[in-house]
Amino acid sequence: MDTPVAERTAALLTRPPAPSIDPVEAIQADRSDDPYGVATAEFYELLATAHWERTGAELIEVLAGVDPTHGPIVDVGAGTGIGLPYLLDAVPGADVHAIEPSRGMRTALHTRLRLDQRLAGRVTVDPRPLREALPERACAIVLSAVLGHLDEIDRYRLWSFAAGQLPPGAPVVAEVLPPYRPIEVEPVRYAAVPVGRFTYEGWQWGEPADDRLMRWTMSYRVVDGAEVIAEQTVQSTYRCWSPDDVSDEVEPFGLTADTHGDAVIVRRP
Numbered sequence: 001m002d003t004p005v006a007e008r009t010a011a012l013l014t015r016p017p018a019p020s021i022d023p024v025e026a027i028q029a030d031r032s033d034d035p036y037g038v039a040t041a042e043f044y045e046l047l048a049t050a051h052w053e054r055t056g057a058e059l060i061e062v063l064a065g066v067d068p069t070h071g072p073i074v075d076v077g078a079g080t081g082i083g084l085p086y087l088l089d090a091v092p093g094a095d096v097h098a099i100e101p102s103r104g105m106r107t108a109l110h111t112r113l114r115l116d117q118r119l120a121g122r123v124t125v126d127p128r129p130l131r132e133a134l135p136e137r138a139c140a141i142v143l144s145a146v147l148g149h150l151d152e153i154d155r156y157r158l159w160s161f162a163a164g165q166l167p168p169g170a171p172v173v174a175e176v177l178p179p180y181r182p183i184e185v186e187p188v189r190y191a192a193v194p195v196g197r198f199t200y201e202g203w204q205w206g207e208p209a210d211d212r213l214m215r216w217t218m219s220y221r222v223v224d225g226a227e228v229i230a231e232q233t234v235q236s237t238y239r240c241w242s243p244d245d246v247s248d249e250v251e252p253f254g255l256t257a258d259t260h261g262d263a264v265i266v267r268r269p
């Protein structure tokens with residue numbers, strides 16, 4: 001009988017990571033109109049599940065008590081939509097305004113909506129970047145693994161919207177993960193997922209690009225036994241944020257910031 005997928009995954013993850021990665025010509029994602037589309041979108045849905053089991057549980061706690069009559073939950077950078085079921089479980093009756101500018105990520109997001117009628121009835125997908133895509137009002141905002149992608153204009157629009165269009169007390173939930181300042185990060189295989197007879201591996205490592213920017217390298221491998229049959233490596237930058245950085249940034253907008261697990265919760269008092 002076949003070994004269950006969960007056991008095969010656990011066995012793969014306990015194997016020590018390879019000591020080094022062959023140098024590969026990395027694609028510079030930041031130079032593309034669709035940085036996620038160049039490689040990450042293809043593998044995101046397969047490799048992001050473990051992250052979402054933790055993030056999803058936290059969101060359910062933080063969003064408890066949100067009143068959906070004030071407007072939709074805005075999911076900034078919704079990606080493939082892996083978090084959408086958690087949002088709808090957390091706030092029953094809510095609609096979601098899912099902002100996702102990457103065509104590659106939206107392809108998976110649209111597929112998810114097509115396959116899940118509950119989501120299709122409640123989720124609007126806006127293909128524009130944040131600065132152009134905010135609705136008239138909202139009951140909450142979620143940014144999972146997105147804050148570091150936003151430039152000053154996007155963030156100005158975000159915090160102004162939170163100060164003016166969200167009801168008092170409604171949460172802006174922004175995931176803030178270490179490192180809070182750029183550092184060297186050794187290669188780590190963060191996921192290895194068996195699908196059919198192949199295994200999909202996600203590798204990640206990083207280095208400082210300047211005093212606030214990390215340059216991350218992501219390598220996605222399709223493995224058949226001991227052989228890597230396909231590999232794509234992509235580099236992109238991400239701005240580091242600590243909870244204190246968020247607090248300092250939102251204060252001039254009259255907003256407060258508190259930490260909750262891996263997230264900072266910004267609110268209008």
Ligand SMILES: C[S@@+](CC[C@H](N)C(=O)[O-])C[C@H]1O[C@@H](n2cnc3c(N)ncnc32)[C@H](O)[C@@H]1O
Binds near residue numbers: 079080099105131
């Ligand atoms: C790491 S993914 C996170 C996806 C999803 N939130 C999750 O946690 O699975 C970051 C997402 O942010 C999106 N993004 C990047 N810049 C953006 C912007 N200016 N406005 C809205 N979304 C953006 C990317 O296209 C990508 O899908």
